[in-house]
Amino acid sequence: MIYGWSGKILSINLSRRKTLHLDTMKHAEDYIGGRGIAAKLAWELVPPAIDAYDPRNPLIIMTGPLTGTLAPTSGRTIFCSVSPRVYPKPWYTHSTMGGLFGSELKYAGFDGIVIGGQSEEPVYLWINNGQVKLLSATDLWGLTVSEVAKKIRARHGLDIQLACIGPAGENLVRFAVISHPPENASGHSGFGAVMGSKKLKAIVIKGSGGVKIAKPAKFVEACRHAIEMSRTGPVDSALKVKLEYPIPATIPACAHSCSVNCRLGRVVYNIPRKFSEGEPIKARQTCCVGNLWIQREAPQGGYEGGGIKVPHVTGWEPEEGGVELHMLCDDLGIDLWSLLTLQPWFVRCIELGLQDFEGLKIRPRDADWFYTLLQSIAYRRGLGDILAEGMRRFIHQIENKLSEELIRLGVALEFGFGFPAHREGRIWDSEPLPFWVVSALMYATESRDPAIGTHSSFLHLAELFLYDRKLFLTKLRPIAAKLWGSEKAIEPSFEDKTQVTIWCQHRHVILDSLPLCDFSFPRLLKPLKDERSWINADYVYGDLEIEANLLSACTGYDISNFKLEKNAERTFNLERMILVQKFNRNRKTDEIVAPHFKLPCKTDGTNISMEKFRELLDHYYKFREWNADTGIPTNDKLRQIGLEICV
Amino acid sequence: MSLQDKADNNAADLPRHRCFVKVLSERCRGCGLCELVCSICHEGEARPNISRINVKKDRDNYQFKLSVCFQCKKPECVPACPTGAIIVERKTGAKIVDEELCNNCGLCAEACPFNADGHIIFPHPSKTLHVKCDLCFFRAGGPVCVEICPTRALVLKEIKGGMK
Numbered sequence: 011m012i013y014g015w016s017g018k019i020l021s022i023n024l025s026r027r028k029t030l031h032l033d034t035m036k037h038a039e040d041y042i043g044g045r046g047i048a049a050k051l052a053w054e055l056v057p058p059a060i061d062a063y064d065p066r067n068p069l070i071i072m073t074g075p076l077t078g079t080l081a082p083t084s085g086r087t088i089f090c091s092v093s094p095r096v097y098p099k100p101w102y103t104h105s106t107m108g109g110l111f112g113s114e115l116k117y118a119g120f121d122g123i124v125i126g127g128q129s130e131e132p133v134y135l136w137i138n139n140g141q142v143k144l145l146s147a148t149d150l151w152g153l154t155v156s157e158v159a160k161k162i163r164a165r166h167g168l169d170i171q172l173a174c175i176g177p178a179g180e181n182l183v184r185f186a187v188i189s190h191p192p193e194n195a196s197g198h199s200g201f202g203a204v205m206g207s208k209k210l211k212a213i214v215i216k217g218s219g220g221v222k223i224a225k226p227a228k229f230v231e232a233c234r235h236a237i238e239m240s241r242t243g244p245v246d247s248a249l250k251v252k253l254e255y256p257i258p259a260t261i262p263a264c265a266h267s268c269s270v271n272c273r274l275g276r277v278v279y280n281i282p283r284k285f286s287e288g289e290p291i292k293a294r295q296t297c298c299v300g301n302l303w304i305q306r307e308a309p310q311g312g313y314e315g316g317g318i319k320v321p322h323v324t325g326w327e328p329e330e331g332g333v334e335l336h337m338l339c340d341d342l343g344i345d346l347w348s349l350l351t352l353q354p355w356f357v358r359c360i361e362l363g364l365q366d367f368e369g370l371k372i373r374p375r376d377a378d379w380f381y382t383l384l385q386s387i388a389y390r391r392g393l394g395d396i397l398a399e400g401m402r403r404f405i406h407q408i409e410n411k412l413s414e415e416l417i418r419l420g421v422a423l424e425f426g427f428g429f430p431a432h433r434e435g436r437i438w439d440s441e442p443l444p445f446w447v448v449s450a451l452m453y454a455t456e457s458r459d460p461a462i463g464t465h466s467s468f469l470h471l472a473e474l475f476l477y478d479r480k481l482f483l484t485k486l487r488p489i490a491a492k493l494w495g496s497e498k499a500i501e502p503s504f505e506d507k508t509q510v511t512i513w514c515q516h517r518h519v520i521l522d523s524l525p526l527c528d529f530s531f532p533r534l535l536k537p538l539k540d541e542r543s544w545i546n547a548d549y550v551y552g553d554l555e556i557e558a559n560l561l562s563a564c565t566g567y568d569i570s571n572f573k574l575e576k577n578a579e580r581t582f583n584l585e586r587m588i589l590v591q592k593f594n595r596n597r598k599t600d601e602i603v604a605p606h607f608k609l610p611c612k613t614d615g616t617n618i619s620m621e622k623f624r625e626l627l628d629h630y631y632k633f634r635e636w637n638a639d640t641g642i643p644t645n646d647k648l649r650q651i652g653l654e655i656c657v
Numbered sequence: 658m659s660l661q662d663k664a665d666n667n668a669a670d671l672p673r674h675r676c677f678v679k680v681l682s683e684r685c686r687g688c689g690l691c692e693l694v695c696s697i698c699h700e701g702e703a704r705p706n707i708s709r710i711n712v713k714k715d716r717d718n719y720q721f722k723l724s725v726c727f728q729c730k731k732p733e734c735v736p737a738c739p740t741g742a743i744i745v746e747r748k749t750g751a752k753i754v755d756e757e758l759c760n761n762c763g764l765c766a767e768a769c770p771f772n773a774d775g776h777i778i779f780p781h782p783s784k785t786l787h788v789k790c791d792l793c794f795f796r797a798g799g800p801v802c803v804e805i806c807p808t809r810a811l812v813l814k815e816i817k818g819g820m821k
Contacts, residue, residue, distance in 0.1 A: 079703040080693040080805075110689075110714075117704070192717045218782065220704025226697050230801070233694075237807065262719050263688035269807040292718060 013224035014075030014565035015043065016121045019051075020142060022135065024208050025065060025127030029142050034121045039567065040652065042574075043074030043121065045104050045522035046581040048090035051124060052102055053584060053655065058592040062094035062200070063182065063207035065128035071115075071173075071213075072122035074525045078113035078221045078266070080233045081560045082240060083527035085266025087112035087173075087196070093458070094184045095200035097402040097428030101593035102585070103457035105201055106522055108265030109194035114171035117217030125208060134174075134212040136166070139219065147211035151180065154341040159191040162214055174212035175202040176343025178388040182206055183398040184428075185345040194264065197345045198429055199458060200400075224566030232559045237269040239537060239553055240530040270530045284331035285381055291333050313437055316609035316617075318419045320437055321357040323350075331377035338381060342388035347430050350438070351401050351423040353380070358419055364412075367393050402428045425606040426459045433461035433469045435611040442613040443502035444510075445472040450607045450618070451511040451630055454600040455641075457589060463518030463528045468510060471534075476613070485550045489534070492551070502614070504622065508630045516578035520557055523581065531557065580651045583634075583643050587656040590642050597641030600627060660744055660755040675730060675816045676749040676792060678710070678800050680723035684810035687714045687721040691802035691811060698793065698801050709790040710802050710811075711776035723810065724776040725802075726790040728752055730816075734778060734789075737768030749799075751792035759786040 012035065019032040034047065041047045048070045055068045069091045076084035090104045115123070119140040132147035150158050155176040162172050171190070178186035179202030186202030187195040196202075205211075223229045263269075280290035312322040326332030339346045356374035359365075366372055370393050373379035386394025396404050405412065405420035412420075422437060424430050431437035434453065435446030448468055452460035461469055475482040483500065490500035494509035517532050533552035538544050558571040589595035604623040611617060618626070631638050635647035645657045692708035700707055713722040732752055735743045742758035743765060745751070754765075765787060766778040778789040793800045803811045 080690060080697055082690075085689075110716075117706075218704075218706045220696060220700075220702040220707070222702050223697055226701045230694060230697055234805065237690075237805070262716060262721075263686045266689055267693055268686075268688050269690055269805075 011222065013222045014079075014561070016116055016119050016221070018120060019047075019072075019122040019124060020120045020137070021124040021126070022142070022144075023127040024125065024129040024133065024144070024210060027129075027144055032124065038075070038565075040577065041581055042520075042523040042561070042577055043077075044072045044086075044088040044106075044525045045090065045519055045585075046577065047122065047523075048072045048088060048104065049581050049584045049588065052090060052588055055124070055126070056092060056102055056588065056592055059594070060092055060100075060592070062092045062100040062204055064092075065208070066126065067092045067204065067207075069125040069201060069204050069208065069210075070122065071125070073112040073116050074121075074523055075565050076524045076526065076560060078116035079223065079564055080230065080267060081524070081526065081564065082233060082237045082267060082269040083108075083265055083530050084525060084560075085110060085113045085268065086525040086527065087115070087190075088522055088525060089188060089196045089199070089201050091199070091201055091204050093199040093201065094182070094203045095198065095400055095428050096457070097400065097424070098406075099593070101427075101457060101595070102588050103199050104522065105196040105199035105458075106462070106525065107188075107190055107194045107196045108268070108527065109171075109190040110266045111171045111173050111190045111194070111215065112525075113266040114215045114217045116221055117219045118215050119217065119219055123213070125210065128207065129209040132209045132211050134162075134214060135210065137213070137215045137217075139217055147209075150174075150211045152177065155189045155191050155343055156341050158212055162212060166214055166216065170214050170216045172212060172214050174343075175205045175210075176341055176388065178343040178398075179203055179206035180211075181388060181390045181398065183344060183387060183390070184400040184403070185348050186343050187345050189340065189343050191340070193340070195340070195343075195345075198347065198462070200345070202343050221564075223564055225563045229560070229563035232556070232563045235553075236531075236533075236556045236560060239533045239556060240270050265527060268527065268530075270527070281328040281333050283334060284329070284377070285334045285338075291337070313612055315436075315612070315615075318415060318422055318609070319358060319361075320354050320419065320423070321361060323353045323357060325349075325353075326377045331381065335377060335380055335384070338384050342384060344384060344388060348387075348401075349380070349384075351430050352383075352397070355401070355416070355420055355423060359416060362413060362416065364416070367408075400424065400428050422606060422609065426453050426603060427457070429459035431606070432459050433465075434606070435613065436606070436609050439472075440476070440611075440613040441469060441472040442476065442611060443504075443616050444500065444507060445469055445475070446607070446611055446616075447504055447507045447618070447626070448511045448514060450603070450623070451507060451626060452515060453603045453606075454623075454627060455511075455586075455630065456515070457585065460515075460518070463521055464514045465528050466530060467514045467517040467528070467532055467534060481544065485544070485547070488549065489551050504618070504626065507626070508633045511630065512633060515582055516575050519578035519581045520574055523578070524557060524561060526557065576651070580653060583648065583651060583653055584656065586636075586643060587648070587653065591656070595641070597627065597631075597639065600641050660753065660757070675728065676751065676799075677728040677814055677816075678725050678790065678792070678803060679812045679814040680725060681810045681812065682721060682723050684808045685712065685721035685723055686808055686810075687712060687716065688807065689714075690805050690807065691723075694801050694805045698796075699788075707782060707788065709788060711774075713774075713776075724771075724774065725811075726752065726777050727771060728790070728792065733768040733770060734765035737764045739764060746792070746794050749792050749794065751794050752789065753791040753794060754787055754789055756784075756786055761785045761787060763787060765789075 022029045037047045037050045041050045072088045088106045093103045132151040133144045134147040136143045158174045173190045182203045184200045187197045189195045313320040387398045401424040433439045434449045435441040486500045487497045491497045496506040499506040536552040607618045692705040693703045695708040696704045710725040740758045742755045803813045
């Protein structure tokens with residue numbers, strides 16, 4: 011009897027229209043699920059130096075052993091493939107989403123789907139409890155996400171789950187998302203375009219099975235403990251706990267089995283339409299999920315330093331069309347973050363006297379103008395055709411027409427191999443030392459922007475640090491000594507940040523393999539009621555065994571936190587070897603992001619020279635046992651962690 | 658030992674009133690934890706479609722509708738059963754299906770006036786019997802869904818004297 015996992019992964023080749031089943035359990039113990047098993051499959055399946063749109067590029071969709079169970083926030087899906095967004099050349103990376111898609115896939119009897127080949131005609135995949143069919147999507151091709159959802163539900167019923175692409179994916183926009191309507195998406199990595207290149211419009215799932223639990227009573231207990239520990243929401247937490255505990259508002263859970271009422275959105279209200287006819291829109295004010303985009307003028311908005319300036323952008327009020335712009339992105343299947351990089355860049359163009367592009371007048375503070383621009387990107391019309399290549403490729407293509415500052419600004423906005431700046435203490439967020447150093451090391455050594463999986467493990471702690479530096483250091487020093495072997499790891503300095511970085515990276519892999527949400531786990535700190543209880547607490551250390559306990563009770567395997575972190579190290583190194591062996595990743599590539607951190611930090615003005623950055627990398631490679639000159643894991647290291655396949 | 662005796666012996670440590678799980682759908686966020694914990698506790702499997710409580714999730718409109726047995730004072734399901742398989746647990750008034758006696762005829766499901774969607778009493782997808790909410794009579798703490806709900810959309814309600 012298999013518990014937790016379904017036991018099989020559906021493999022489908024769209025060129026040959028053939029399916030087969032892969033055995034999940036072959037990889038389960040060593041790679042757990044999600045990103046782990048995906049890495050193992052990618053190692054076997056991805057040919058060297060392949061382009062994202064090559065039919066041989068597999069789109070790997072994975073769940074984990076906890077998906078579809080009671081484990082809080084476990085209803086997540088992990089996508090892995092060669093990403094067209096990566097600059098200058100595509101390489102293998104990952105992207106995750108919440109919602110109910112992953113759970114439904116498990117209930118239909120599969121742990122994952124591997125999609126290879128390329129269909130000649132538009133198709134969609136219909137998985138009905140283990141029955142798999144490729145159906146014609148000729149009538150769906152060209153439709154927006156909400157139109158597809160409507161048609162598919164009319165055809166297959168209301169209780170299906172759906173992942174699909176919009177026009178942006180069809181037209182190979184490099185930041186096209188895979189949508190799981192109404193409000194979840196696998197966004198940054200541009201996998202919507204990979205689906206588009208395969209002529210795969212949608213994946214529709216209906217499942218009525220379940221996930222068997224090895225030790226039900228123990229599992230329920232482990233879940234209750236996890237729910238209790240995470241009841242305060244993200245630990246960004248410490249501060250928000252103080253201000254907002256207990257959390258009164260109820261908002262829809264963004265992932266199946268999410269117990270956490272995190273503050274990613276809360277208000278539901280009716281908004282009149284500006285760009286279209288129809289009923290008022292029901293929307294909620296939100297940050298990362300939901301369907302209202304408005305970024306109010308916040309203290310962290312805007313940036314100036316190192317010869318560039320990021321203007322304040324405020325987005326639009328709902329009545330100005332802000333909600334509809336957000337919905338348009340969802341409908342076209344465009345990564346919403348593109349608004350956050352495009353708008354300030356165009357605003358700066360105007361400030362520097364550049365009023366138009368090849369006859370197209372720039373009006374970036376005008377919602378109408380953006381409404382049209384987003385459509386021209388999705389349908390690759392005019393300027394939109396170049397913008398659809400992503401900010402970095404766009405800048406590269408037209409650099410002879412731009413001032414140096416505009417070029418540098420464009421690079422800074424998407425400096426991380428074509429991924430946007432996020433939680434690196436400069437462009438969007440204000441992490442001071444020591445936080446941005448950890449972020450910088452992660453940017454240098456990962457395949458995409460790293461903050462997506464490390465909110466609760468480290469980066470969100472910056473908010474507590476900024477709120478009360480002394481309280482933060484007093485409480486965190488003992489934890490730093492225990493976890494990272496040095497109290498200095500938490501100090502605002504450049505010392506001993508490698509240990510924190512590696513730990514964060516491994517926790518991220520664990521979360522993406524089980525899977526769980528990084529806004530809630532790991533529980534580095536225990537939930538405390540208010541500021542007083544923070545001050546009075548002797549020891550604020552949380553519980554890092556939660557993940558291992560959930561997994562053990564669910565699957566019946568006896569897995570400790572130590573073993574889980576070892577597993578994560580294996581996966582992380584395997585991902586590195588995929589990049590090294592197939593995409594020529596090396597130390598030189600890692601150093602590409604270093605100049606970004608010469609820009610002064612928004613909060614404390616600190617920065618790092620190329621020379622010092624190299625020293626950080628030296629230290630990191632040494633800890634990882636990677637070759638100091640090449641940044642490639644040594645053979646000894648690979649053998650030691652069970653990666654003989656890579657030697 | 659008959660189920661009635663078992664139920665009486667193990668009955669949830671609750672007062673002698675009619676109890677039921679009251680749903681406050683407006684508080685529901687659609688996370689589905691109640692369905693998952695229900696199916697795990699009853700069947701050892703996380704499987705929403707064998708949960709005795711149901712969440713109808715309309716994520717397009719942010720509307721979630723919870724349905725679970727009201728444990729009626731004058732239940733239609735009990736007299737409808739030709740084999741007497743639905744017993745009334747004496748402490749809480751929970752209407753419990755005796756797995757040994759149920760012949761899966763479905764008359765209880767038809768008789769229930771609240772079962773139009775088939776979420777209150779319904780055939781088990783892989784066993785030959787019907788299932789419904791039993792207020793977790795086997796647990797001292799009462800219904801597990803009430804305990805797990807993170808937004809308190811589920812409340813254990815007692816009607817004093819409801820058993821008389």
